[in-house]
Amino acid sequence: MKVKTGPEKIIPILAAYPEAGRDSLIPLLQDVQEAEGYLSREAVVAVGRHLGLPAGKVYGVATFYNQFRFSPRGRYHIQVCRGTACHVRGSGTLLGRLERELKIAAGETGRDGLFSLEVVSCIGACGLAPVISVNGEYHGHLTGDDIPALLEDYRNRETDEDD
Amino acid sequence: MKIPITVNGRTVEAEPGEMLLAPIRRAGYSVPTLCYGEGMTPTGACRLCVVEIEGRSGLATSCATPAEAGMEVLTHSPRAVEARRTIVELLLARHPDDCLYCARHGFCRLQDLAEDLGIRRRRFPADPLPTRLDISSPAIARDPAKCILCGKCVRVCEEIQGVAAIDFSGRGSETRIAAAFDEGMNISSCVYCGQCVRACPTGALAEQDSTGRVLEALQDPELTVVVQHAPSISVTLGEEFGLPAGKDVDGLLAAALRRLGFDRVFDTSFSADLTIMEESSELVRRLETGGPLPLLTSCSPGWIKFVEEFHPRFIPHLSTCKSPQQMLGAVIKTHFAKLAGIVPGKIFSVAIMPCTAKKFEAARPEMAREGLPDIDAVLTTREIARMIRMGGIDLARLEPEESDPPFGERTTAGKIFGAGGGVMEAALRNAHYLLTGSPPERLELKEIRGPAGIKEAEVEIAGRKLRVAAVSGTGNARRVLEEMEAGLRELDFIEVMTCPGGCVNGGGQPYTADPETIRKRVRALYRLDRSGERRVSRENRSIQRLYREFLGEPLSEKSHRLLHTAYSPRDVTK
Ligand code: SF4
Ligand code: SF4
Ligand code: SF4
Ligand code: FES
Numbered sequence: 001m002k003v004k005t006g007p008e009k010i011i012p013i014l015a016a017y018p019e020a021g022r023d024s025l026i027p028l029l030q031d032v033q034e035a036e037g038y039l040s041r042e043a044v045v046a047v048g049r050h051l052g053l054p055a056g057k058v059y060g061v062a063t064f065y066n067q068f069r070f071s072p073r074g075r076y077h078i079q080v081c082r083g084t085a086c087h088v089r090g091s092g093t094l095l096g097r098l099e100r101e102l103k104i105a106a107g108e109t110g111r112d113g114l115f116s117l118e119v120v121s122c123i124g125a126c127g128l129a130p131v132i133s134v135n136g137e138y139h140g141h142l143t144g145d146d147i148p149a150l151l152e153d154y155r156n157r158e159t160d161e162d163d
Numbered sequence: 164m165k166i167p168i169t170v171n172g173r174t175v176e177a178e179p180g181e182m183l184l185a186p187i188r189r190a191g192y193s194v195p196t197l198c199y200g201e202g203m204t205p206t207g208a209c210r211l212c213v214v215e216i217e218g219r220s221g222l223a224t225s226c227a228t229p230a231e232a233g234m235e236v237l238t239h240s241p242r243a244v245e246a247r248r249t250i251v252e253l254l255l256a257r258h259p260d261d262c263l264y265c266a267r268h269g270f271c272r273l274q275d276l277a278e279d280l281g282i283r284r285r286r287f288p289a290d291p292l293p294t295r296l297d298i299s300s301p302a303i304a305r306d307p308a309k310c311i312l313c314g315k316c317v318r319v320c321e322e323i324q325g326v327a328a329i330d331f332s333g334r335g336s337e338t339r340i341a342a343a344f345d346e347g348m349n350i351s352s353c354v355y356c357g358q359c360v361r362a363c364p365t366g367a368l369a370e371q372d373s374t375g376r377v378l379e380a381l382q383d384p385e386l387t388v389v390v391q392h393a394p395s396i397s398v399t400l401g402e403e404f405g406l407p408a409g410k411d412v413d414g415l416l417a418a419a420l421r422r423l424g425f426d427r428v429f430d431t432s433f434s435a436d437l438t439i440m441e442e443s444s445e446l447v448r449r450l451e452t453g454g455p456l457p458l459l460t461s462c463s464p465g466w467i468k469f470v471e472e473f474h475p476r477f478i479p480h481l482s483t484c485k486s487p488q489q490m491l492g493a494v495i496k497t498h499f500a501k502l503a504g505i506v507p508g509k510i511f512s513v514a515i516m517p518c519t520a521k522k523f524e525a526a527r528p529e530m531a532r533e534g535l536p537d538i539d540a541v542l543t544t545r546e547i548a549r550m551i552r553m554g555g556i557d558l559a560r561l562e563p564e565e566s567d568p569p570f571g572e573r574t575t576a577g578k579i580f581g582a583g584g585g586v587m588e589a590a591l592r593n594a595h596y597l598l599t600g601s602p603p604e605r606l607e608l609k610e611i612r613g614p615a616g617i618k619e620a621e622v623e624i625a626g627r628k629l630r631v632a633a634v635s636g637t638g639n640a641r642r643v644l645e646e647m648e649a650g651l652r653e654l655d656f657i658e659v660m661t662c663p664g665g666c667v668n669g670g671g672q673p674y675t676a677d678p679e680t681i682r683k684r685v686r687a688l689y690r691l692d693r694s695g696e697r698r699v700s701r702e703n704r705s706i707q708r709l710y711r712e713f714l715g716e717p718l719s720e721k722s723h724r725l726l727h728t729a730y731s732p733r734d735v736t737k
Contacts, residue, residue, distance in 0.1 A: 041344055054352060055343035057321075060330030063341075070344070 009036060010043050014050045025051060029062055038069040066119055071109040074116035076154050078134050080106070083122030085129040090143070094130055095119065097144040101151055114155070168234040177230035184212060184225045192238045195247065195276055197364050198313035199226035201678060203322055209313050211250050211276070215240045222246055248280045254311045256287040261309065267366030270674050273311065294339075299347025301526045302355035302371055302519040310340055310367035316359035323663060325638030326469070328353035340367075352472055354465035354637060356661045357519030357543075357670015370519045370671055373540045374550050380511040380539070381424040387505050389427040390420050390513040391491050391570070394435055395581030395666040396544055398687040399517065402673040402680070403548035404558045409683035411691060414563020419556050420547075421564065427499075429570040431514070434491035435577035435589070437709070438462060439700035441726055442484045443593035444717035446656060450627070455479045457647070457654040460586050462486040464524035465661030467730060469637045474644050475732035483727040487580065488514045488521055489530050491570060492537030493725040498713045502569065511539045515547045517581070517669030520661060529728050543671025572705040575695030582685045583665030584611040584618060584633035587658040591622060591631065592699045598625040602699045612689065614664055614682065617643060619654075631656045636663035 013031045017024050025047070032043050039062060041055075048058040062068045080086075080095045095117075099105055102115050109116035125131045128140025139150060165176040168183075170190040177186040182205060187194055197209040207227035214225045217235035222243060225236075237243065255277060262268050294307040314331065317340065321327040328351045332341040342351035360368045380388050397413035406412065417428045446458050461467060461482040470477050485493065492514070496507040514521060518541075524530065525538035542550070551558055565571060576592055579585030588608045595603040603624070610620035611631070616639040619632045632654050634640050640659045646652045662669045667684035675681070692698060700706065714722050 044343070054327040056330045056341075056351060057327050059343045059345075060332045060341070063332040064334045 010046060014046065017050070020051055022051060022053065025053070025058065025061055026065070029058075029068060033068060036072075038072050040070075040072075044070075066107070069107055069109075069116070069118065071107075071116070072113075074109045074114050076114060076134050077116050077118065078132055079118050079120045079123060080132050081121075081123045081125070081130065082119050083126060083129075085126035086122075086131060089129045091130040093144045094132060094142055094147065097147045098132075098151075101147055115151070166230050166232045168230050168232070168236060170236045171238055181230050182226055183214065183223070183228050183230050183234070183236060186230055187214070187225055187236065187238055194225050194238050195279065196226055197272060197276075197311065198315060200315050200318065200362055201676065203315070203318040206314060206318075209250065209254075209311070211247055213243055213246050213250075214238045215243050244280075248282065251276050251280055252282060252286045255282065255285065256289045257291050258311075259291050259308050261366070265309070265366040266304070266369035266372065267309075271366060272364030292336075297342075297347050298371065299349035300351075300353065300355065300371070300523070301349070302522040303348050303353065303357065303360065304369050304371050305340075305348065306367055306369070307339055308367075309365045311365055312338060312340070313364060314340075315362040315364070316340060316368060319358045319362045320353075323636055323638050324354070324356055324358055324661075325636075325641040326352055326354055326356075329359070354468045354472075354661065355520040355523045355670075356465040356637065358662060360519065360670055361668075361672070361674060370543050370546065371522060372546065373522065373542055374546050374553075377513055377540050377542060377550070380513075383511075386509055386511045387426045387503070388424065388511045388513065389429060389495055389499070390425040390515060391429040391431045391434070391488070391495075392416055392420070392515040392566075393431040393488070393517055393581065393666065394573075394578045394585075395517045395669065395672070395684065395688070396515050396547075398581065398684050399544050399667065399672050400548060401558075402675070403545070404551075406559060407683070408675075408680040409687035411687055412558065414565065415558050415561045417566050418561040418564040419551050419554075419558055422556050422561075423550060423554050425513070427567045428564075429491060429495070430566040430573050430577075431487050431491055431516075432573035432577035432580065433566075433570045433703065433705060434487040434494070435462075435580040435586075436574055436700035436703045436706050437490050437494075437726070438484055438487045438580075439576060439586075439589045439593050440706060440710075440717045441490075441722060442482050443590045443597055443700075445482055445484065446590065446594050447597045448718065450629075450655070456656075458482055458656050460590075460658045462580070462586060463520070463659060463661040464518070464527075465520035466637060466640060466659045468520070468523070468733070469640065469661070471730055471733045473641070477644060478730050478732065481730055483723075483729065485530070485726055485728050486521075486524065487577075488516060488541075489524065489537055489728075490726045492525070492530070493532075494570070494709065494713070496532075496535060496537060497725060498709065499569065507535055512537065514538050514541045515544065516541050517544055517666040517672045518662070519543060519670040521671075544669075544673060545671060548673070569705055569709065572703055574697040574700050574703045575692035576698055576700045577703070578695070579688050579692050581666045582612070582688045583635035583660045583663075583667075584608070584613075584658065585665065585688065586660075587611055587631055587633045587656065589700060590656070590658075591624070591629075593701055595624050596699060596701055598627075606698055607692075611658075612685075614678070614685075616663060629655045631658075633658040633660075635660040635665050637661055639663075 044058050045055050048055045104110050106117050106119045131140040170187050173190050175186045175190040194212045196212045205227040207224040212225045213222035215237040297305040397411050401410040401412045420428045459480045500507045522541040525541050530537050576589035611618040611633040616636050617634050622629050634643050668681050
């Protein structure tokens with residue numbers, strides 16, 4: 001199942017911002033990401049054209065905010081909570097381990113499209129800190145060493161579903 | 164009303180709204196700056212220019228703090244000096260120890276500052292950031308490891324050039340200067356003007372170095388290596404060798420090039436005359452056949468890319484003339500090859516240019532015939548200066564020599580191409596001739612000289628009024644195009660130079676931040692024109708001969724094949 005990308009999908013979004021100027025950039029990008037799951041190149045360019053901003057500028061602004069992604073989500077989207085509770089209980093180590101195991105950085109998607117990684121501010125499960133969520137399933141009280149098995153588990157699900 | 168302040172106890176006056184930096188300089192003190200740039204929005208980003216203001220607790224950035232009456236400024240108090248030293252030490256913390264291998268070695272602001280502030284050891288050691296060189300484009304090389312995030316490149320590109328190919332991306336420790344999608348410059352909207360290179364205080368931006376390829380060609384016994392030098396080079400090169408700005412070193416340059424081993428030395432001012440022959444004929448034809456007007460000049464390759472990317476509607480307005488570099492390239496590998504009895508494939512054709520975008524132009528696929536590029540390598544003024552130094556040649560001590568026939572003669576109309584407005588002036592001189600049979604009484608068009616970015620004039624030729632403009636800096640060009648579209652300006656002929664002020668301020672010229680240096684370069688060109696014996700392109704006897712023996716006449720079929728080209732819209736955003 002491939003997400004359909006390309007400007008057709010975002011035309012109605014742009015249309016909702018007629019005569020928009022630079023102040024509309026962030027809300028527009030949010031809407032586009034909401035609809036497409038990420039900011040495709042085509043979308044960044046189209047948003048820039050709509051607002052009269054060069055693509056480099058739009059990209060520069062968008063990369064300033066953690067919330068924007070530039071690749072589609074993977075089949076399993078991992079969110080690492082960096083809220084205060086998780087932070088003091090070692091979410092930094094979890095993130096580092098995930099990045100190493102998956103060979104991607106926060107905000108990226110692995111080549112095989114299986115996993116994507118995101119850092120979020122607080123997912124409201126402080127009791128489980130440090131916690132990550134994978135497609136909405138919470139996994140709490142994790143240590144770095146729990147990560148390989150957890151990823152393996154999702155990888156196996158993938159093969160099961162394919163079979 | 165003037166605003167009185169004191170700087171280190173001396174009274175000076177500031178203009179209303181003026182930042183402290185200017186009156187400090189007028190008082191005879193120099194405060195170091197990094198992120199400040201003449202004509203750009205001050206951002207106060209680097210904090211290097213901090214000074215102490217009596218009665219204020221914190222230090223103030225002099226480039227971004229407006230002068231207020233009664234301010235008592237101390238520029239070199241122990242606190243201010245210590246703060247500056249710490250700033251530089253912090254900038255150096257992650258900086259690679261690369262000076263020996265750096266394109267900016269010897270011309271680097273960061274190096275100067277470390278030296279001026281007496282920094283002799285790394286006080287804050289930190290690992291360099293993992294970064295990637297970007298050598299994807301034909302013209303500009305980026306080494307983000309050397310970037311100190313001053314933002315000057317971003318502001319030049321956006322505020323002055325109106326391109327905004329690069330911007331700050333990411334944040335915090337991940338902040339970086341990047342083109343869209345962190346991709347290479349080659350697929351960005353960059354027009355390769357090199358103004359960011361000139362603005363950059365470090366080696367994070369540089370031209371793509373072509374000296375290696377040229378040195379190799381010079382060593383190859385099979386090749387005839389010919390070189391051409393652009394009109395502005397002779398009035399800027401001297402600066403690299405300690406001569407005063409604006410000193411014309413035309414003859415010394417020719418002598419130095421021969422000593423480096425170039426087999427023929429040609430003058431691009433010759434082909435500037437050739438460009439004028441073609442372009443003024445094109446102007447006259449368009450005037451007589453109804454358009455499309457305004458005619459837009461086409462000798463500045465950054466501007467061409469700019470139109471193709473951002474204003475493709477104006478493509479039909481662009482003159483079809485190739486630039487002087489490419490025209491000369493084309494006649495070298497055809498006419499000259501034949502005269503000299505050399506196979507075109509055995510000619511290696513080098514152009515010395517004030518410009519980084521010329522590297523891109525030479526590499527355009529349209530600029531080749533039968534797989535042979537018209538120009539094989541482009542060197543900036545800085546690169547040829549490097550080669551002259553490498554060759555152990557003492558420029559100032561040489562005896563002047565002449566450029567070589569058949570492309571060594573020029574009129575001063577061709578020479579003033581180097582200054583913004585010069586192409587227009589040269590074209591109108593010749594057009595007047597074409598329309599009336601004689602050159603204009605008033606050769607000099609003072610209205611379109613000088614440093615302004617948009618200059619307009621009205622000239623009358625053969626009873627017809629022509630509205631002309633000379634525009635420099637692509638940001639200004641954008642303004643003019645937009646105003647024309649909105650019906651606010653009506654023009655018949657527009658010269659556009661990519662770089663503010665024209666080639667004398669090109670992206671490949673010797674580094675300077677001093678506007679007076681640029682003015683001296685301009686004055687030198689007009690001085691040559693004033694004392695010139697031949698001041699209208701058609702009076703160039705070598706040009707007359709070239710038409711007689713080879714091209715026929717301007718806009719002939721052969722001219723079209725060799726000297727003209729076509730443009731197409733580009734989408735660079737993918
Ligand atoms: S940018 Fe300047 S300080 Fe850095 S390596 Fe190059 S010359 Fe040295
Ligand atoms: S070369 Fe010119 S267009 Fe390209 S990034 Fe630098 S300033 Fe911008
Ligand atoms: S590339 Fe040069 S001009 Fe641009 S931010 Fe870095 S140091 Fe400053
Ligand atoms: S030069 Fe003033 S803050 Fe950078």
